[in-house]
Amino acid sequence: MLHQKENISKATLVKTTKYYIAAISAFTTWGLFSLVLRPIHEYPSLDILFFRVFSCSILMLLIALLFKRKQIKETVEIFKALPKSEKRKSILLNIGGSAFLMGNWFTYIYVMNHVSVKATSLAYLVCPILTTILAYFILHEKLSKTQWISVGLSISGCVLLSYAAIMDMVFSIIIGLTYASYLVSQRANKGFDKFIVLTFHITLAALVLLPFYPVFGGPVPTEFKFYLCIETIAIVFTIIPLFLNLYALSGINSSTVGMLLNINPMIAFGLAAFFFKENITPLQITAYGIIFTAVLVFNSHHIFAIKQKMTTISKGS
Numbered sequence: 001m002l003h004q005k006e007n008i009s010k011a012t013l014v015k016t017t018k019y020y021i022a023a024i025s026a027f028t029t030w031g032l033f034s035l036v037l038r039p040i041h042e043y044p045s046l047d048i049l050f051f052r053v054f055s056c057s058i059l060m061l062l063i064a065l066l067f068k069r070k071q072i073k074e075t076v077e078i079f080k081a082l083p084k085s086e087k088r089k090s091i092l093l094n095i096g097g098s099a100f101l102m103g104n105w106f107t108y109i110y111v112m113n114h115v116s117v118k119a120t121s122l123a124y125l126v127c128p129i130l131t132t133i134l135a136y137f138i139l140h141e142k143l144s145k146t147q148w149i150s151v152g153l154s155i156s157g158c159v160l161l162s163y164a165a166i167m168d169m170v171f172s173i174i175i176g177l178t179y180a181s182y183l184v185s186q187r188a189n190k191g192f193d194k195f196i197v198l199t200f201h202i203t204l205a206a207l208v209l210l211p212f213y214p215v216f217g218g219p220v221p222t223e224f225k226f227y228l229c230i231e232t233i234a235i236v237f238t239i240i241p242l243f244l245n246l247y248a249l250s251g252i253n254s255s256t257v258g259m260l261l262n263i264n265p266m267i268a269f270g271l272a273a274f275f276f277k278e279n280i281t282p283l284q285i286t287a288y289g290i291i292f293t294a295v296l297v298f299n300s301h302h303i304f305a306i307k308q309k310m311t312t313i314s315k316g317s
Contacts, residue, residue: 019251020299023260026241026248031267033237034120037112038276040229045110047218048230050209052105055234057206060199071193078191093189094197098204100182101242107175116278119168122161123175124265125291129154130173130180131258138184141253150259150298153290160287180258186246187254194246198239259298262291 040048064072082090112120132151135141143151162169189197221227248257269288272278 016252019248020260022244023248023252023257024263026244027261027263028267029237029241030124030264032271033233034112034268034271034276036229036232036237037109040226041113043221043226044218045106045113046216047221048109048113048233049102049106050213050217051221051226051230052233052238053102053202053206053209055230056238057199057203059234060195060202060239064196064199068193068195071196075192075196090189090192093185094200095204097182097185097189097197098201098208100178100185101201102205102208104175104178104182107171107178111171111175115168115171116272119165119171120175120265120268122158122168122265123172124179124261124268125154125158125161125176126169126172127176127180128255128258128261129158130176131183131261132255134180134184135187135253135255135258139187139254141255143255144301146300147255147259147298150294153294153297154259154262157287157291157294160283160290163283179261183245183249183254183258187249187257190250194250195243198242198246202238256299259295262295266292 037048079087079090108120108123111123129151132143132147136143158169162172186197245257248260266288269280269284273280
């Protein structure tokens, strides 16, 4: 019986680990986003948003229509079989998810190109706190005392970072709240193929933005560099990480995914300091150190479980 329980525990750990890997991979990728966004900083934020969304939508629709016809049919059948109340809920979650993504992308690009890289980094440090709070009150996700301590550490780190930079914090809360809302809404959005769901979100965003392009869009870019960066953003920094994100949400809590999101700004902060040569203060280094500790504390139960498993394997061999 004990041996059977150990096997179940190991199987659960392995299953959970793949969702952690998906989330970590997504947020590590996003941490490098400034490398491809900064080279086109001279273009208006709206133009970058338009071309990013349109490109993503076209690519995902092509993939879905060519390789995912079976999943499209299954998704439609699942939706038709839902009770009326569940249909309404599903529609709201998916339309809301698309709206949250649009808001997040625009504010992120605007702040990245017109405020600072550090301000966008702070946004994704605020986001895990907002995600945890929203998940606690809306989804009723339970947190241990250790995890609440981690949230407290994150808040203290953000307070340190916002010292003498109130406007950075204001922009950060706006960016963070849009993505926190997306994470929480998609944790509740279950039962459908994740790629089809993401295709719907991005295509709806493209359809909403399309009428605004002739009015608010600038001259059509002619530089090859612009299109190279846009396609890289569309595939590497949008489709792949968003899909990994939705996959992670299907296996672990939104608060956990939210806390892992701290990986993104920590990498972005490193790039701001060492690659873009932005001015970094000892206060900022201390704050990021506190937040890094918070991530480890929040996920300590899983880290210790992996360590224990590795110890057991080494003893067995």
